[in-house]
Amino acid sequence: MERNLMKGNEALAEAAIRAGCKCFFGYPITPQTELAAYMAKRMNKAGGVFLQAESEIAAINMVLGAASTGVRAMTSSSSPGISLKSEGISYIAGSDLPAVIINVQRGGPGLGGIQPSQADYWQATKALGHGDFHLMVFAPASVQEMVDMVVKAFDKADEYRVPAMILADGLLGQMMEPVSFPEISANPTDKSSWAADGHKGKREHHIINSLYLKPDELEKSVEDRFARYETIKANETDAELYLTEDCDILLCAFGATARVVKSAVNEARAQGIKAGLFRPKTLWPFPVKELNEAAKSAKKLLSVEMSMGQMIDDIKLAINCSKPVEFYGRTGGVIPNPAEILAEIKKVGGAE
Amino acid sequence: MTVITERCKGCGLCAAACPKKIVELQKEKRNKKGYFYAVCTDQEACIGCAMCAMMCPDCAITIEK
Amino acid sequence: MAVVFERPKSLLDVPTHYCPGCTHGIVHRLVAEVMDEMGIEGDTVGVCPVGCSVMAYDYFGCDMIEAPHGRAPAVATGVKRTNPDKFVFTYQGDGDLAAIGTAETVHVATRGENIVVIFINNTIYGMTGGQMAPTTLPGQVTQTTPFGRDPQLAGYPVRVCEMLSTLTGTAYAHRVAVDSVPHIRDAKKAIRKAFETQKAKKGFSIVEVLSTCPTNWGLTPTEAIKRLQDEMIPYYPLGVYKDTTEEGNE
Numbered sequence: 001m002e003r004n005l006m007k008g009n010e011a012l013a014e015a016a017i018r019a020g021c022k023c024f025f026g027y028p029i030t031p032q033t034e035l036a037a038y039m040a041k042r043m044n045k046a047g048g049v050f051l052q053a054e055s056e057i058a059a060i061n062m063v064l065g066a067a068s069t070g071v072r073a074m075t076s077s078s079s080p081g082i083s084l085k086s087e088g089i090s091y092i093a094g095s096d097l098p099a100v101i102i103n104v105q106r107g108g109p110g111l112g113g114i115q116p117s118q119a120d121y122w123q124a125t126k127a128l129g130h131g132d133f134h135l136m137v138f139a140p141a142s143v144q145e146m147v148d149m150v151v152k153a154f155d156k157a158d159e160y161r162v163p164a165m166i167l168a169d170g171l172l173g174q175m176m177e178p179v180s181f182p183e184i185s186a187n188p189t190d191k192s193s194w195a196a197d198g199h200k201g202k203r204e205h206h207i208i209n210s211l212y213l214k215p216d217e218l219e220k221s222v223e224d225r226f227a228r229y230e231t232i233k234a235n236e237t238d239a240e241l242y243l244t245e246d247c248d249i250l251l252c253a254f255g256a257t258a259r260v261v262k263s264a265v266n267e268a269r270a271q272g273i274k275a276g277l278f279r280p281k282t283l284w285p286f287p288v289k290e291l292n293e294a295a296k297s298a299k300k301l302l303s304v305e306m307s308m309g310q311m312i313d314d315i316k317l318a319i320n321c322s323k324p325v326e327f328y329g330r331t332g333g334v335i336p337n338p339a340e341i342l343a344e345i346k347k348v349g350g351a352e
Numbered sequence: 353m354t355v356i357t358e359r360c361k362g363c364g365l366c367a368a369a370c371p372k373k374i375v376e377l378q379k380e381k382r383n384k385k386g387y388f389y390a391v392c393t394d395q396e397a398c399i400g401c402a403m404c405a406m407m408c409p410d411c412a413i414t415i416e417k
Numbered sequence: 418m419a420v421v422f423e424r425p426k427s428l429l430d431v432p433t434h435y436c437p438g439c440t441h442g443i444v445h446r447l448v449a450e451v452m453d454e455m456g457i458e459g460d461t462v463g464v465c466p467v468g469c470s471v472m473a474y475d476y477f478g479c480d481m482i483e484a485p486h487g488r489a490p491a492v493a494t495g496v497k498r499t500n501p502d503k504f505v506f507t508y509q510g511d512g513d514l515a516a517i518g519t520a521e522t523v524h525v526a527t528r529g530e531n532i533v534v535i536f537i538n539n540t541i542y543g544m545t546g547g548q549m550a551p552t553t554l555p556g557q558v559t560q561t562t563p564f565g566r567d568p569q570l571a572g573y574p575v576r577v578c579e580m581l582s583t584l585t586g587t588a589y590a591h592r593v594a595v596d597s598v599p600h601i602r603d604a605k606k607a608i609r610k611a612f613e614t615q616k617a618k619k620g621f622s623i624v625e626v627l628s629t630c631p632t633n634w635g636l637t638p639t640e641a642i643k644r645l646q647d648e649m650i651p652y653y654p655l656g657v658y659k660d661t662t663e664e665g666n667e
Contacts, residue, residue: 197500
């Protein structure tokens with residue numbers, strides 16, 4: 001299979017096009033800008049639509065419009081821009097529309113910085129907009145995974161009629177790695193039962209809508225959606241378990257941080273410390289079952305994040321606080337290095 | 353001129369528009385929503401100009417000639 | 418007996434939630450009549466954002482999308498760019514189009530997006546109970562300008578057709594009113610022309626319709642019509658503000 005050296009942001013774009021994404025609506029923001037630039041070069045040639053919107057708000061609503069007609073639609077941004085998209089994402093979720101949103105995270109809050117961060121974990125998994133809803137959140141840790149997860153995100157978004165997010169970060173977006181694009185058969189989902197693309201006088205008119213003024217009707221629509229969420233939780237969790245079989249200390253990390261943690265785990269093992277790594281690939285749904293499996297032999301867990309500690313909440317919930325969960329993190333764009341993580345492993349008790 | 357009485361909201365824009373002054377909001381009968389609905393007081397005098405129907409916001413008037 | 422006037426087929430046979438005398442119903446009918454006459458209901462997607470007309474999806478027979486407040490032009494862009502052969506229209510109020518959605522409005526026009534915008538200007542926020550809109554006239558009393566709109570405090574009204582007609586991407590900008598039968602006939606012609614402009618792929622059209630809000634103006638429906646004529650039309654003159662649809666056809 002052909003392998004190309006590609007930047008993460010460009011690989012995300014190429015994968016989307018190959019997955020049958022028909023339109024990309026974006027707005028410049030560091031560190032995801034190469035994605036939009038790549039789309040601008042490639043999308044029209046691929047028979048799709050590239051449009052630079054006047055704002056993040058407009059971009060996500062263009063996605064809403066395109067997705068309403070049944071085509072695969074995507075937008076991308078970085079942290080402050082995702083905040084602007086949150087209204088539109090809530091409407092997309094409330095209208096049961098599939099769409100893919102990419103967040104190449106940078107430091108926050110506010111304008112923050114432009115270096116890698118994972119401080120949008122809460123936003124992505126708990127509160128991306130108002131109201132009762134979730135979106136599927138995929139967390140790649142390599143450029144190859146960025147490719148694979150974009151394809152999966154489109155398929156799953158269509159299958160469950162939910163928005164899906166790739167939660168990457170500036171490190172993954174900017175780094176180059178060899179990738180291969182597997183034979184992607186854009187998985188065409190039949191959307192004719194709901195898409196608003198002109199009824200041609202052959203069916204009832206379709207309405208894409210998130211407004212329900214009667215409380216019991218709104219409750220019913222939310223409950224129906226949450227029933228779908230239960231199916232997603234049961235079927236779609238994914239995680240990597242590394243050296244967890246006999247581990248005393250289980251490190252938990254996702255995305256780029258997990259790569260650093262893996263080095264630290266290897267070094268710990270070399271020094272005789274039984275460390276393991278749990279790396280969730282889906283952040284929502286959170287891989288509860290997989291984490292409990294990984295943590296079976298562990299006496300302690302250590303969550304390592306590029307934030308002040310956000311995923312740690314889900315880790316504690318997943319194991320029902322049955323074991324101590326420690327935290328080590330760097331934030332603001334600082335990337336932890338293996339040595340400081342190893343030192344933390346020793347400090348919190350893996351060394352005894 | 354036929355008023356679909358259940359659709360009429362009694363706004364009176366039809367009566368104001370009628371050049372023959374033969375559309376009025378009567379004050380005796382209400383529809384199910386409680387509105388006094390419009391009536392044509394003299395079908396013979398109606399010239400079928402449809403000005404009442406043009407002004408009706410509720411498509412509550414049908415004109416036949 | 419021949420039927421000379423009846424409900425257009427593209428307007429579904431259901432009662433509307435609009436207040437008595439509200440002219441939304443007239444404008445709905447005109448849009449539906451145009452869809453019927455052009456035979457395009459099955460090829461049309463309408464976009465109605467937050468405001469009194471948010472539930473227009475229950476009234477128009479074409480496929481409909483409900484958009485977030487102010488975002489209808491962006492949603493319509495997404496529809497049109499991926500479905501260039503479909504007719505796409507938005508139906509927006511003044512708060513939606515000229516306050517919260519100003520950026521979307523200006524940019525959909527300057528891109529020359531090949532869609533139709535129906536803009537209802539009734540100088541007030543209706544759905545939320547009558548607050549100041551960007552088009553509220555100086556001195557006009559609303560819930561949030563209880564002593565009348567003071568331009569020193571709240572600025573001046575936005576004249577949307579005038580503003581958008583300065584943009585190269587705007588092909589057709591026309592302000593009409595629905596206060597009288599002759600004006601309603603003009604409004605219908607303008608809406609038809611806007612859809613024909615889209616059909617000919619000539620770019621962005623806006624039809625601004627001066628409308629009434631008897632409930633929030635605190636007037637009877639006939640008094641409201643009179644206010645539209647006496648106060649609104651002088652401030653918002655009717656007419657074609659831009660029409661480049663005949664250019665370059667030789």
